[in-house]
Amino acid sequence: DTGVSQDPRHKITKRGQNVTFRCDPISEHNRLYWYRQTLGQGPEFLTYFQNEAQLEKSRLLSDRFSAERPKGSFSTLEIQRTEQGDSAMYLCASSLYQGTGGETQYFGPGTRLLVL
């Protein structure tokens, strides 16, 4: 089953360090989304791509966050100078956009980040 995969699944880092997460979407999906979920809350949108173009970024995505999707395949999310408030589950989702919207997003297992 080639669903959405994320790597690593868990990351513990010290405050001030940089971390990078990777997401591999379902192969034919052209859209890729990043969300952040803190304990007991619903996911919050961070950014999304259509192919390699980044179409929208949330105000939650401070200057310390950057996301890329080179060649429209996998995506990386980097957090620079991590802070304790960055501790959360980072979820990736992908979908097949066919022009009308409302397509189902398929989620990966997430990367749980703990900043000490």
Add this chain to the structure above:
Amino acid sequence: AQTVTQSQPEMSVQEAETVTLSCTYDTSENNYYLFWYKQPPSRQMILVIRQEAYKQQNATENRFSVNFQKAAKSFSLKISDSQLGDTAMYFCAFMSRIQGAQKLVFGQGTRLTINP
């Protein structure tokens, strides 16, 4: 900006009972999509059911159905003949049809426990 509100943080029912989860949302758009996603403990988020706002007929998927009241901006989920495997966090989500704004906006979630 759109908001989604789930007013029931936790619910608990006996196996085989019917349960209804509430969701309200706020938007100025006329056409949009609504979703219910399920997040089982330590497992990834999966789609339960999807509703297109321009369709008056309520969506159904086996034991899952929705009551979509567009004027009231209400979108409740009914689970019939509940099963132990339905135990999970349930998130209501909104998606715009506007190009460049097609991310999911989630509610806070309802933790549903099905008791044997």
